[in-house]
Amino acid sequence: MEPMPDAISTDAAEPLVIMGAGLVGSLLALYLARRGHPVQVFERLPDPRQQGLLGGRSINLALSDRGWRGLAGVGVAEDIRQVGIPMYRRVMHDGQGNLTFQPYGQENQAIYSINRGSLNCTLLDLAEKEPQVQITFGQKLMQLDLPGRRLHLQDVASGHEHDVAYERLFGADGAFSAVRAALQRTDRTDYSQQYLEYGYKELTIAAGPAGEWQLEKNALHIWPRGNFLMIALPNLDGSFNATLFFPYEGDKSFAALQTPADVASFFAATFPDAVPLMPQVTEEFFDHPTGSLVTIRCFPWAYRDTVLLLGDAAHAIVPFYGQGMNAGFEDCTVLNQLLEQHGEANWDRVMDEFEHQRKPNTDAMADLALYNFVEMRDRVADPRFLLQKKIEGKISAQYPGQWVPLYSRVTFSPDTSYAEAWAAGQRQEAIMQRLMPHIQVEADYEAPEVQALVNKELSVK
């Protein structure tokens, strides 16, 4: 018979285990250690601080207010802001290289381009500064015995397999979580995964000869092309990390671009203003892997009061709203709030409230991310859509408390939940659909009949 694990303690000194030292696992380690817990983290990959970041490639993410709040909760937001580049607006590049612009929010509101590798390394450094935190790299979770509370790990370098007992486990092991795989085998666990018929390819827009940015630095660049798009976020060294989101199959697709000549002529025809800034594009297209895009939903996220999923392990989403990591950091904020409220003697309540509070919000975020895919690849190229956004900006300025654009609710309003943001966004979109037939140019907004309609829609007396 297996030896029984030690009796479970319920105080803040209870040792906790986290699976995965990615973005969410390393931030969670900080939160739990600050609460006084000894925290043991296991990570499948080698230590990125020793290996060189992700094979030396720069990959960046957009960090916004929910993420900043998660980082501020352990006092690290300002350190990270120093290495972020604020992006105040979208810059759209059409097929002739003409530019249009769309601010993200009000003046001074920005999302931040942050290097994924350095953010992860900074969080690992900070977590390891806590004497209570121990991170062991190169340890892959192979199996999980939920009732027996035992991890079956493989030391990746030697292949040696060993067991570790835990009292409480947090699964922050990403979209293809091994912790979640064990939960999926328990009774009445729902699970779905939905792939887009699109993949993505990371490419580089080079820095200028003196390390200068060759496109507007403080912006997120978009090349919307109907059923596909390319985006680019700035790096500190003057380069941009570009990502092509592209169908796997079809006329214009990964399948259709088989040779360097195919790639060169496709880019020259499709992204004429970007190509001169992408001297390595053909090599990179074939050297860099094609990533897939998946939405994962599951429930429950907890097993009794002993295991809890967070981050992509619980709710992986497509990247088009730039919210996956932000949502994962918000998980850390919410878990910490619930621990403040109920204390570590009530893990069952904490886990129950966590999954019930977060699930509708991360489901809404998953829908929003899919919705934004269409907006980014297609609608941002439509002058009527850009006019609608300008009119929404005017309504928002005229009725500041009453009308907050959907993007701002999701990105800059961490006190509004994702589900509330999505519901309000849908209500506002319905109003815009009624209003826009009366508006042909920006100045029409001032027309008395349009003002009357807006007043009526917003029930202004």
Ligand SMILES: Cc1cc2nc3c(=O)[nH]c(=O)nc-3n(C[C@H](O)[C@H](O)[C@H](O)COP(=O)(O)OP(=O)(O)OC[C@H]3O[C@@H](n4cnc5c(N)ncnc54)[C@H](O)[C@@H]3O)c2cc1C
């Ligand atoms: C192309 C792209 C662009 C994105 N852009 C943005 C953006 O702009 N803004 C944003 O907020 N989000 C973005 N995201 C989403 C973001 O990357 C994820 O939401 C975030 O990385 C989730 O963090 P995590 O810690 O939950 O998972 P991960 O970052 O995946 O970390 C999981 C960790 O667990 C480890 N692990 C996995 N399996 C095991 C195992 N069996 N045993 C031990 N360890 C294991 C992994 O090695 C990894 O280190 C983007 C995603 C993609 C794909």
